[in-house]
Amino acid sequence: MAERGPAVLRHPAAAPLVVAAAGLAGAAYVYGTNPHEPGHLLPQCPFRYVTGLLCPACGATRMVYDLMHGQFTAAWHDNRVLLLAAPFALVLLGRWFVEGLRGRRWRPELKPRTQVLILGIAVIWTVARNLH
Numbered sequence: 001m002a003e004r005g006p007a008v009l010r011h012p013a014a015a016p017l018v019v020a021a022a023g024l025a026g027a028a029y030v031y032g033t034n035p036h037e038p039g040h041l042l043p044q045c046p047f048r049y050v051t052g053l054l055c056p057a058c059g060a061t062r063m064v065y066d067l068m069h070g071q072f073t074a075a076w077h078d079n080r081v082l083l084l085a086a087p088f089a090l091v092l093l094g095r096w097f098v099e100g101l102r103g104r105r106w107r108p109e110l111k112p113r114t115q116v117l118i119l120g121i122a123v124i125w126t127v128a129r130n131l132h
Helices: 015-031 044-052 058-070 071-077 079-100 112-130
Strands: none
Touching: 015 058, 015 079, 058 071, 058 079, 071 079
């Protein structure tokens, strides 16, 4: 039988804790690095690099930077759809974290209809923001 690694890495809270730690580390870096200015060490969007078009998430790093610095209008300008979706994503992340701490594995189960809606919004947003 193959060894599965330390029990702590199999604990249901391990994955959300790692995601939260990575998110905090990324947020700390972005806080001190202005993504609106050149010369930072931030990855370029691969979709934009290949196609020259904005993807549904383009502007997310600038949006987070602006939010952390209290620039809500600039955050809205960077990516309004992601700004509106962020609270829902944070609630899902929080639920995943809490369930993990309770020792339960959890993942949201989205109905196919909801998945199609999310994909449709992403496609419409991509087309709309590239028409400007």
